[in-house]
Each structure stands twice: as structure tokens, then as C-alpha cells.
Amino acid sequence: MSEHGAGEGIRLSEAEREVALAETRAVLDAAARPQTRSELSSLELALEQGVLDESHATSLERIVELGLQAGRIRAVYGPPGEQAALRLYRKLPRGAALAESAREVTDALASLRGRALESATLTAIGPGSFTLSLTTDEASLSVRLDRQGARLASVEV
Known part of the structure; x- marks a missing residue:
């Protein structure tokens, strides 16, 4: 199964989806601004379906970046969760751009x-x-x- 299909968005594996959904829900629980809560609720729904469009990918990459940089994802989900988050990050726009620059x-x-x-x-x-x-x-x-x-x-x- 391809990560990207024509107009399909970014497909997530089950492990990637589980970590992303849990992290999104943690941020949603702490969010106070109605606009942020609305954005995160929309992301949560997309994650439940397992496919992200461009706007959801942009929202999720901020959450995944912070969780990886702070060490939260490894601390909460262990090395397998961290590996799933890293695979997911490389599918997201900034992660894909970093991977491409490394290839160059x-x-x-x-x-x-x-x-x-x-x-x-x-x-x-x-x-x-x-x-x-x-x-x-x-x-x-x-x-x-x-x-x-x-x-x-x-x-x-």
C-alpha cells in the first residue's frame, strides 16, 4: 500500500495512527482556545480514519515534532512508539523535506x-x-x- 495516492492524502500504519491519535488527544485535552480545539478535533477525526490531508498533516507535524524533540513520545510509548512516530514524521511535509535534503x-x-x-x-x-x-x-x-x-x-x- 502506498503512503500517498492520487488525492488520497497520507496513509498511516496502525502503529503510527495509535501514537498520533494519543498525542493529538493529549494536546486537545490541554488546549484552551476554541480555534485550536476545533483544529485538533478535526485532526482527531482524520486520524481515526487513518488518512491525512495537507492541513491535517501540517497540524500533526507540529505535535509529532514536539513530542519527539522533548522525548515525550519515547518516554510514554517506548522505543516502538518512537520508531512509529519517526516513520510517521518522515511522511509529513517537513519530515519528507528533511529526508530529501539528506538524500541530496x-x-x-x-x-x-x-x-x-x-x-x-x-x-x-x-x-x-x-x-x-x-x-x-x-x-x-x-x-x-x-x-x-x-x-x-x-x-x-
Whole structure:
């Protein structure tokens, strides 16, 4: 079964749905604003059906990101729940974009395969932001690593 179908939205596995539904309900229980409660109730219904449209995916990714970053999902649901949440996150827009940026960097790094590495440096740019620089006799790559993902900062041949 595909995660995305033409006009079908994002399909969730049973494990992904269970974690997402429980986390959404926890946030809904704490929400005070009527607009937020309405948005979360709509998300809850979509999760019960197991398919998310774009607006529900955007709402859910905020919940999943926070739960993963804070360690709540692992603490409450254990490693299997965390793995389900990570699989789900990679289906959501920001998670899919992060996965794509990682693939692009991996492809660029593959160009260094078989070459002698002359230097490798990791520089802290700011909170949670780093630049990894790799140099061979023929090329130099810099990769930016931060909350937005991994991106090529520069390539010199």
C-alpha cells in the first residue's frame, strides 16, 4: 500500500495512527482556545480514519515534532512508539523535506568515494547549527547541519 495516492492524502500504519491519535488527544485535552480545539478535533477525526490531508498533516507535524524533540513520545510509548512516530514524521511535509535534503547531501558526498580525505572539520555556527567541511585532493564540500536539515553550503572542484 502506498503512503500517498492520487488525492488520497497520507496513509498511516496502525502503529503510527495509535501514537498520533494519543498525542493529538493529549494536546486537545490541554488546549484552551476554541480555534485550536476545533483544529485538533478535526485532526482527531482524520486520524481515526487513518488518512491525512495537507492541513491535517501540517497540524500533526507540529505535535509529532514536539513530542519527539522533548522525548515525550519515547518516554510514554517506548522505543516502538518512537520508531512509529519517526516513520510517521518522515511522511509529513517537513519530515519528507528533511529526508530529501539528506538524500541530496548523501549524493554529493558520494562524489568523494574512493578519494583520500585530506581534512575534515566540524565548525559550530550557532545553537544547533554546524558546518561540516570535507576536503580531498580534487574537491571540497561544506555541509550545513541545523534544524532545517542537512544542506550543501558549498562545492569546489
